[in-house]
Amino acid sequence: MTNKVTEFVAPYGTLPHVPDDVTLPQFILDSWHPTRPVNKNANPVLIEDSTGRGVHFSEIRARTFGLANEMKARWNIGEDQVVCIFSPNHVDYAAALWAVHRLGGIVTTANPNYTADELLYQLQLTNARAILTHSGSISVAEEACRQAGIPSDRIVVLDSPTGYSGPYCTLEGIIQVGLSKHPQYIERRLGPGEGKTKIALLSFSSGTTGRPKAVAVPHYAVLANVIQMAYYGQANEIYGSATRYRPGQVVLAVLPFYHIYGLVVVMHFYIFVGFSLVVMPRFTLEDMLKDIQQYHINHLLIVPPMVVLLAKSPIVKNYDLTSVTFCMSGAAPLSAELTRQYCERLPNSAIGQGYGMTETATAITFPQIDMHVATLGSGGQLLQGNTCRVLKSDGTYATYNEPGELFIKGPTLALCYFNNEEATKETFLYFDGKPDRWVRTGDEVMFNEKAEIFVLDRLKEIMKVRGFQVAPAELEGHLLHHPDVGDACVVGVPDEYSGEVPLAFIVPSHDAQERMKKDAAEEGRIKLALMKHVADHKVHYKKLAGGVYFVESIPKNPSGKLLRRFLRDKARELKVQAAAAEKARL
Template identity: 55%
Template sequence: MTEIHAPGGPLPYIPDDVTVVQFMLDYTHESRPTAPAAQLNPCMIEDATGRRVTFAEVKARTTALANALSSRLGIKEDDVVCICSPNHVDYPVTVWATHRLGAVVTAANPAYTVGELEHQLTTTCTKLLIVHPWNYATASAAASNANIPHDHIILLDEVGEAVYPQQTVQRLVEDGLSCPPSFVERSLRPGEADKKLAFLSLSSGTTGRPKAVCIPHRAVVAGIIQLAHLANQQRMRWEERKLRAGDIWLAQMPFFHIYGLVVIMHFALFYSVTIVVVPKFHLTDMLASIQRHRINLLPVVPPMVVLLCKNPAISQFDLSSLRVVVCGAAPLSAELVRQLSSILPTVHIGQGYGMTEAVGSLAFLQMEQKIGTPGSAGRLLPGIIARVVRPDGSLAKLGQPGHLIVKGPCMALGYLNDEQATEETFVDGWLYTGDEVMVNEQAEVFILDRIKELLKVRGYQVAPAELEGHLLVHPDVADVCVVGVPDDYNGEVPLAFVVPQADALNRMKNDPAEADRVKAALVKHVADAKVQYKWLTGGVHFIDAIPKNPSGKLLRRTLRDRAKELQEQGPSVSIRAKL
């Protein structure tokens, strides 16, 4: 086997002479649903207020904001605009207004510290910062450090009676509607969308500081078309389809992350889905939103699934409208899938897999299956070509593990001003994902782990995600992360950082000896189910919370450092492997 071509091709035509905003608001494409009922639905609903926003309103506000950004603030082609905000119904407006002017968007995590945001602003040479009042203080300090003028900070919203000196998006929209046009939107030449930047999105930063990924307009358009083409190929009855025009999705995945940006904010709106925009995740609030808005499709990340499986509050809400749960951003174990399925027995459950450098999804849930193949991160999207490369450089056969490298129409161009990182990740048209995978005959992808996160115990490779999935089904475990610690004999051994469930914490509080009993039980839980070299020989350590990045991926690097400190202090409760 040399290459794996995803089923479902060929793709419909992918235009190379339109920007993202032109494709979303002006362009007629064969993949877009034309059902009148779907077109009449609002494109967005504000979760807290129930405010309904139509496409016509979005289009008018986009053009008006672009007019004001040009006339009042001088934003022009190739300038960079940073949006630092939780999800908001005007988030698409700010993105697409920037694109109307030929400028570039860099979306930032609103939870960033001053230093983290300053890094993004300076790395991308941001000219204008659009920020939510919730994180105004941090953003203002970061902007000052990055030499962004105070009058180039725009508030996305106003909260309560708070008064800020900045302009707001709403006021700029009103200005833009009232003044003559100040810009002429440029038409792209054929092929220009392949290179013209739409987004500078920061990578997860698992190696060094976060890097700005250069994403061209056509890559975003291609990602939308790939998902729409997959949705249009569904051959089951309408009521059994996973992706349907006119459905209602909960938009709680952050729009600054590639998952929320491409799959939800762009594909869902393109496919005539109504998205309920949620600024912050909280479990009971999410359950209430599903009940209140009659949500049909729920995008989640693994930590949310853990909460759904562990929290009894789920039984207090009417979730009968829910038809599909899609998990992405990090692998979801087969054990958690089975547990979630038992809690939501009528719901279709599947996974997707992607990355910023691939501009969204590389694999998506299997349309024909009610429950995705256990352990699978979904099936390769139409248009994707994959290779699985073994450590010796040879190509793996189907079912064999190796490094996943891919190519397709939705790839980024590289990293901004980082030639070395670009050359290491983007090689001869192929994207080196850094993920250890196995691909089967159905083109389903099984994520074993990040290659650099695989443990090597006595010469055997151990995937932390496998042990984490097993530990999460234990009733005393709320969350977990497994890392390797050095060991003279074994090379390294697994250590589990565990967040105990509330009941376990109460037991430990009442009886100090209970902590050791719980640790021993968890070690035995793994030893009873796994081959000996996968045992928790490094022990178990309790922790208040597992550090994660915004996409839900575990920050193992942080806990590896903590594990070294613990190792110096002495062993935790563990069981030594027999020699």
């Protein structure tokens, strides 16, 4: 059953030209675009938060060259070869990324909290040839590289800690050697239209099911998104008043650069519009507050758990946050109540939400440019160049203020899931026999007449824990390897701080059930063992923070598919019961 298609687009303006024959470093470091504001200030591009050291534009270009020069001379990194960056945020992260691109290579960014098994999976899937890692992650990188067959001389310490005397070369050392040599490479130049197919990034996402997938993001997609955000935000006075995105301001780069939100929106867009990025390696509330006060931060790009802390933590009042003029929250929905609480704490700050995903690289919507406090509950307004359809459960297309599943097309779509044709076909779709590609988001949304999006629910199974994607199937597969597990189903349960957290419903194995019959205390021991089983092998946000519950069976349909929604409802009931019990106890 179908009806006339309603398509949602930005209510005004047309996306300016997006160059399709340049790479990311050529666009950011070497060229000009009409949406880019002229920066007449002498502000550094990057600031190391712990030392205050500033890195200016000319230094970034030089360090990018030095690293590319020596990677070519030492390892012959070249066309479509993959280099992994396995590190928290660092002032050399951008130079490392762009150096690989200068050589025609591809970058895959990895979560520095990964276990060796998780990193190994990423290295093998992407066929990475070298790794740039942080000194605190050396042991994990060593083990993963050993199993992946990456030679030890291709492990580079990114952060060059004081007094480091380990066996691996440092990024600083490689850059200095590269700067001492004549050019060892001829920079890759793209032909007309090649930027649309030339892969820049293999960014990991859980997609809609299964283990994390490598999303192949072309150079053109990131360029297009930067231009979309700059145009919508009126960063250049040619296009608007330039009141929110003025060159010379300061943004806190606390979101991880390995995540597409931090990589595209914070790093590329904010460098493009002339801000200084204060680079925080890891988030703690107190460190963030200190940085806001010390560096007079103007823009905060954060996720809902950080908003919770800003709105509710008593230590916030100990710091001067009056420099903050704008806050953008993304990666998960922000409630209207939290927005109000944030405004009470930081009344000088505008606030709004954006919506995007790795597969759309990145932002599809942006906070309303003409509002101090964006429409409560809204995920922002559509950026120019994007087209959306909303498909209702009955197979007809939604119009304004009607809910349904979101489908997106636009200039920023990723190419595919790398080396995963089946998953690609599930997410990257074609409609009506036309050549336009669409991304199926798995999110239930609705749009109003202003092209503002409201994210209602996730139809797909992926959980969002502190803004990070967690695939239930990945945790279920891991739990099923444990001898005490006969069957498993993992669901997300609401959590005020994390948004949601994983909870596991477990059917104990026959042996486990026999042990529990003999000893009542065995149930508790098994639950703790299962939680440890996950915690020992998965990154911290995938831990079973929602707990473990034993059940007699996992509900499934006749074809064997998990009926996860029934257990989601059960999990909510358990949470309500636990809250009531706690209230009664007090």
